[in-house]
Amino acid sequence: MRVAATDRDTTLGTTGRAVRLLAAAVVLVLATAGTVWGQDSAFPFGPFRMYSTRSGTDVPVNSTRIDAITAAGVRGPIADADTGLRRAEIEGQLPRLIADPSLLELIAQSYVRRNPDRPPLIRIEIVVRRYELRAGAATGQYSDTVLAAWDADDTTPEPVP
Amino acid sequence: MRRLGRWWTEPLPMARFAVFRVVVYLFIPVDVLLTTPWVAWHADVPTELYQPLVVGGLLNLPLPTRLVVLGVQWALIVTALLAATGRSPRLLGALVFLLYFEWMVIAMSYGKVDHDRFAFLVALAVLPTVGVARWRDRGRSEAAGWALRCVQVAVVLTYFFAAWAKVRFGGWDWVTGATLTRAVIRRGTMWADWTLDVPNLLVGAQWLLLGFELLSPLILLARSGRARVAVVAFLLGFHLMTYAAITIIFLPHVVALLSMLPWERLRRVTEDSAEDSGDAGAASGTPSSPVSAPGGRPDR
Structure with missing residues (x-):
C-alpha cells in the first residue's frame, strides 16, 4: 500500500486519547513503584540503580x-x-x-x-x-x-x- | 489533569515522528550486532547460569538456549529492517517491540541488570501506535505527539529515577562517597585516570551529577526547537564525556533522546531548494501555500 504524504492534521478520538493516557499512567505508576520498592529482578520496572550505591572513601x-x-x-x-x-x-x-x-x-x-x-x-x-x-x-x-x-x-x- | 492530558497529546509534526521512527528501527541492528555484542554471547552460556527475572517467570518465557538466543537475534534484526521501511507499521512495530523485549530479558537475566534501555523500550512500545507516517508529511498529529511525549518523559525519568535510586541505595551522603572513584579505578580510561589524584574533583562531579538528575524534569519545559536542540547537545555531551571516562554509554537512551530534535526541518531543508520558499517559521507547521504535489516528486 502506498500512501502519499499528507498535509492534514490528525486528532485523537475520545477513546484513543483515554486509552493512551491510561497506558502512560500505568507505566508511570509501575516505573515509580519499581524505583521506590522494586529490585533488579523487576526489570523493566526495576530501580535505576547503576552506580547508586555509596562507596566509602576508605573502603577498598x-x-x-x-x-x-x-x-x-x-x-x-x-x-x-x-x-x-x-x-x-x-x-x-x-x-x-x-x-x-x-x-x-x-x-x-x-x-x-x-x-x-x-x-x-x-x-x-x-x-x-x-x-x-x-x-x-x-x-x-x-x-x-x-x-x-x-x-x-x-x-x-x-x-x- | 485536563491540562496534563492536553500537554501529553499536543499535536506534533508527523514528519518528526516519521524520521525518529526510522532512526530507532535502524539502530536495532547496530545495537544487536555492534554496540551491545554481549547479549548474543549468552547463546554460548549454559542455561544453568540463567537467573530469570520476574517477567520471565510471569510470561513463562523460554530458557535462553543457543537456538532461542540466535533465533530471537536474527528475527529481531530482520523485523527491525522491515519496520524501518515504514510498511505495516503497526504489525511490524509490535513484532519488533516483542522481540526486543525478549532480547532484553536474555540480556538482563545473568546476574546484572542495566538501566540504559527504559526510554528505548518505551519508544519501541509506542512507535506502532501511530500508523503510517512519512517524513514528507506536513500535518501534525496528536497520536504522534503522544508517542514522542512518552519517549521524552521516559528519557527524563531515566535521569530522575537514577537520582532517586542513589538516595534510596546510597543515601543522601552518596555525593560525598567514592562511587566515581570506584568507577574510574575499575574502568577508567587514559582520559579519566588523572582524576584519581584529585579526590575532591570526583566528589564535586557527584554533586553535579545528582543535582542534574534531580533537576532533569526541567528538560520537558524546553519548548522551542532551539531550546530542544540545546538540551540534546548538552545531554549528548554528558554521555560522550562519560564514555571517554569509563567507556559506558547509554546508547539506546541516546537514540531515544533524539525524539526531541525538530526532524521535520529536514524536509524543509530539502524543499527550500525546490518550490517551497519562506514560511520556515516553526509555530504552525502548516505551509502557507499547499504547493507540494507529492505524486509529482520521487518519494525519497
Missing part, C-alpha cells in the same frame, strides 16, 4: 576477574567475550559461585563453545583485586584474593578461602 575498591590455566599450561586472565559473561554478571552471581565452585565448570563449557580452536581451560579462579583507598584517593596498593576455584579433573568443591 573491588575489581573481579577470572584467571585460568589452559590445557597448554598458559596462565592468565580471561576476557568477558571468552566466557560469554560480563564482569558485572560474574559479580552478580558471585555468592552462588562461591557457595558452589563446581558451577565454574559451566564457565569452562562456555569458554570451549566460544573458543573452539583454543585449548580448553583446566583451572578457573575468580579473583578479586582490592585497591586500597584513603580519603577517597587510591594509594596504589592492592591485594588479590581467590574467591572460588575449579579444576577440570576434580569437580569436588574447594573450601572457601
Whole structure:
C-alpha cells in the first residue's frame, strides 16, 4: 500500500486519547513503584540503580576477574567475550559461585563453545583485586584474593578461602 | 489533569515522528550486532547460569538456549529492517517491540541488570501506535505527539529515577562517597585516570551529577526547537564525556533522546531548494501555500 504524504492534521478520538493516557499512567505508576520498592529482578520496572550505591572513601575498591590455566599450561586472565559473561554478571552471581565452585565448570563449557580452536581451560579462579583507598584517593596498593576455584579433573568443591 | 492530558497529546509534526521512527528501527541492528555484542554471547552460556527475572517467570518465557538466543537475534534484526521501511507499521512495530523485549530479558537475566534501555523500550512500545507516517508529511498529529511525549518523559525519568535510586541505595551522603572513584579505578580510561589524584574533583562531579538528575524534569519545559536542540547537545555531551571516562554509554537512551530534535526541518531543508520558499517559521507547521504535489516528486 502506498500512501502519499499528507498535509492534514490528525486528532485523537475520545477513546484513543483515554486509552493512551491510561497506558502512560500505568507505566508511570509501575516505573515509580519499581524505583521506590522494586529490585533488579523487576526489570523493566526495576530501580535505576547503576552506580547508586555509596562507596566509602576508605573502603577498598573491588575489581573481579577470572584467571585460568589452559590445557597448554598458559596462565592468565580471561576476557568477558571468552566466557560469554560480563564482569558485572560474574559479580552478580558471585555468592552462588562461591557457595558452589563446581558451577565454574559451566564457565569452562562456555569458554570451549566460544573458543573452539583454543585449548580448553583446566583451572578457573575468580579473583578479586582490592585497591586500597584513603580519603577517597587510591594509594596504589592492592591485594588479590581467590574467591572460588575449579579444576577440570576434580569437580569436588574447594573450601572457601 | 485536563491540562496534563492536553500537554501529553499536543499535536506534533508527523514528519518528526516519521524520521525518529526510522532512526530507532535502524539502530536495532547496530545495537544487536555492534554496540551491545554481549547479549548474543549468552547463546554460548549454559542455561544453568540463567537467573530469570520476574517477567520471565510471569510470561513463562523460554530458557535462553543457543537456538532461542540466535533465533530471537536474527528475527529481531530482520523485523527491525522491515519496520524501518515504514510498511505495516503497526504489525511490524509490535513484532519488533516483542522481540526486543525478549532480547532484553536474555540480556538482563545473568546476574546484572542495566538501566540504559527504559526510554528505548518505551519508544519501541509506542512507535506502532501511530500508523503510517512519512517524513514528507506536513500535518501534525496528536497520536504522534503522544508517542514522542512518552519517549521524552521516559528519557527524563531515566535521569530522575537514577537520582532517586542513589538516595534510596546510597543515601543522601552518596555525593560525598567514592562511587566515581570506584568507577574510574575499575574502568577508567587514559582520559579519566588523572582524576584519581584529585579526590575532591570526583566528589564535586557527584554533586553535579545528582543535582542534574534531580533537576532533569526541567528538560520537558524546553519548548522551542532551539531550546530542544540545546538540551540534546548538552545531554549528548554528558554521555560522550562519560564514555571517554569509563567507556559506558547509554546508547539506546541516546537514540531515544533524539525524539526531541525538530526532524521535520529536514524536509524543509530539502524543499527550500525546490518550490517551497519562506514560511520556515516553526509555530504552525502548516505551509502557507499547499504547493507540494507529492505524486509529482520521487518519494525519497
